[in-house]
Amino acid sequence: MIFGKAGFGGAVADFEAAVSAQDAKRSGKAFIRLQETFGQAREAELLDGGPRLAAVLEQVPPAPRAVVAVLVGACVERGADAERCAPGVLAGLRWALEQAVAFADAWAATGGGAFPAHDDGGEPGPELVERAGFEAAVGWSTLPQWEMAAVAMLNHPGVRRGAGSRGDALRLLGAVERASGLELKSLAHALLVLDDEPLVALHRASGTGYLLRVSGIGDNFQLHTLLADALIGGGHVEGRAPSPQEAAVCRETPGQVETVGSFDLVAPDGELIWNEGAPADIPVVDGVRLLVLDEPSYRRTWPAGRFFPGMRGDVLLERALDPEETERWYAHVSPAKNATG
Template sequence: MIFGKTGFGGAVADFEAAVVAQDAKRSGKAFVRLQETFGQAREAELLDGGPRLAAVLEEVPPGPRAVVAVLVGACVERGADAERCAPGVLAGLRTALEGAEAFAGAWRATGGGEFPVPDAGEPGEEIVGRAGFDAAVGWWTLRQWEMAAVALLNHRAVRGRAGEDRRELLRLLTTVEETSGQQFRSLGYALQVLDDEPLVVLHRTSGTGYALRFFGVGDNFQLHTLLADALIGGGHVEGYAPSSQEAAVCRETPGQVDTVGSFDLTAPDGGRLWNEGAPADIPVVDGVRLLVLDEPSYRRSWPAGRFFPGMRGDVILERALEQEETERWFALVSPAKDAPA
C-alpha cells in the first residue's frame, strides 16, 4: 500500500528505507516524524505501519529501538495485525531483558547502590561505565519494552505462538526483578497468562467439585469474579453472585464495576491465594490446577474488571464432578491454614 510523503504513512516509509540503507541522518529525521505524526495517523496507515516497523526493529539502533517498539504496540492496540508484529517486538524484548539482566548483575558487582531510574534521555557515562552500553540500554529501555510487549501479549494468538519463548522471557524477567528489587508487574502477569487451562475447583462448604476451563485471565481478582459468576450465578453453590455487569467487565466489556468478594481462594496445602496474585499461582496437582473455595473470612470489595483492559478472558464451567471424583480430590487438600479453630 502506498501513502503520500506526508503523515504517518510517509514517515514509516522514510524510516523503513533509511534503516535498511543504514542512513543514520535520514533515519533520525524520520524517527522524529514517526512520533510527531502518529497521533493523526489514519486507520489504514496504522494497519500497514505496525508490521512494517516491527519488521525492521532489529536493524534500528539500540537507543530509539524501544520507542519504535512502543509505536508498534500502539498500532496493534488500534488494529494492526498482532501476529505479524509479535516476532520483532518479542525478539527485542528478549534482547532488552538480557541486557537488563547483565546490567543488574554488573551494578551489584561494581558497588551496588540504588538502581538508576531511567529518564527520557540515554544512560550517562558513569552508568555505561559500570555495566557497558548494551546492558545499560537494556535496563534503560525495559519499561518501554514492557509497554510494547504487553500490547502484543493481549492477543491469544500471540501468546499461543510464543509458546516456550514466554518461559525464557519470564525467567529473564524474574532474575532482573530479584537482582534489582524493581517490579515489572504488567509484563510478568502477561507472560504468565494461561489459555485453555483446565481447573478443578472444590467448594468446601457444600462439599462439591467442578471442572472448569479458563483463558485470558490476568489476575485473581478477575478470576474470583468469573468463578463466582459461573458457580454462584449458575446456581451451583450459595453466596454473593456478581451482577451481569460485574461479570461482563471481566470478560470483554470496557470499564469497571464495584463488586464484593464471594470466597477465600485457598491452595491445596491450605495456604491463602490472594486476589492480587495470578492464576498461574494456583498449584498443579495430578496434572491439573486445583483450587479450593472457602467462605469469605471478611468482607472485601474492589472494582471488578480486567488487569489487561485489552485482553478478552473467561472462565467456563464444563461440568459438576461426580461425588466419588469430588471425594478423591478433597482427599488431596488440607484445611485452610487461617480457618477459625
C-alpha cells in the same frame, strides 16, 4: 536525501528504507517524523505500518529501538495484526531483559548503590554507560517501554499461544528482579496468562466439585469474580453472586464496578491464594490446576474489572463433577489454614 510521502505512512517508508540502508542521519529524521505523525495516522497507515516497523526492529540502533517498539504496540492497539508484529517485539524484549541482567551485575560490581530511574527511551547517561557499557545501560533504561510494547502483543490470545519463549522471558525477568529489586508487574502477569486452561474447583461448604476452563485472566481478582459468576450466579452453590455488570467488566466490557468477595481462594495444601496473584499461582495436581473455594473469612471489596483492559477474559463451567470424581480430588486437599491480613 528527499523524503517520500507525508504522514505516518510516509514516515514508516522512509524509516524502513533508512534503517535497511544503515543511513543513520536519514533514519534519525524519519524516527522523529514517526513520533510526530502517529497521532494523525489513518487506520490503513496503522494496519500497514505496525508490521513493517516490527520487521525492522532488530536493525534499529539500541537507543531508539524501544520507542519504535512502543509505536508498534500502539499500532496493534488500534488494529494492526498482533501476530505479525509480535516476533520482533518479543525478541527485542528478550534482548532488553538480557541486557538489564548484565546491567544489574555490572552495577553491583562497580560499587552498587540505588539503581537508577528509567528514562523515556533516550540515550542513557554517561555514568550508566561507564559503569555497565552502552547496550546494558540501554537495556536497563528502556525496560518500561519494552514492557508496554510486549503487553500490547500479549493481549492477543494468538500471540500468547505462539509465544513459545514466554518461559525465557519470565526467567530473565526473575533474574532482573532478584538482582535489582525492580518489579515489572504488568509484564510478569501478561507472561503468566493462561488460555484454555482446565481448572478443578472444589466448593468445601457444599462438598461439590466443578471442572472449568480459564482464558485471558490477568489476576485473581478477575478470576474470583468470574468464578463466583459461574458457580454462584449459575445456581450451583450458595453465596453472593456478582451483578451482571460486575461479571461483564471482567470479560470484555470497559470500566470497573465495585464488588465484594464471594470466597477465599485456597490451595490444596490449605494456604490462601491471594487475589493479587495470578491463576498460574494455582498448584497443578495430576496435570490439572486444583483450587478450593472456602467461605470468605472477612469482607473484602475491590473494583471488579480486567487487569489488562485490552485482554478478553472468561471462566467457562464445563460440568459439575460426579461424587466419585469429587471425592478423588478431595483426597489431595488439606484443611484450610486461618487467613491473615
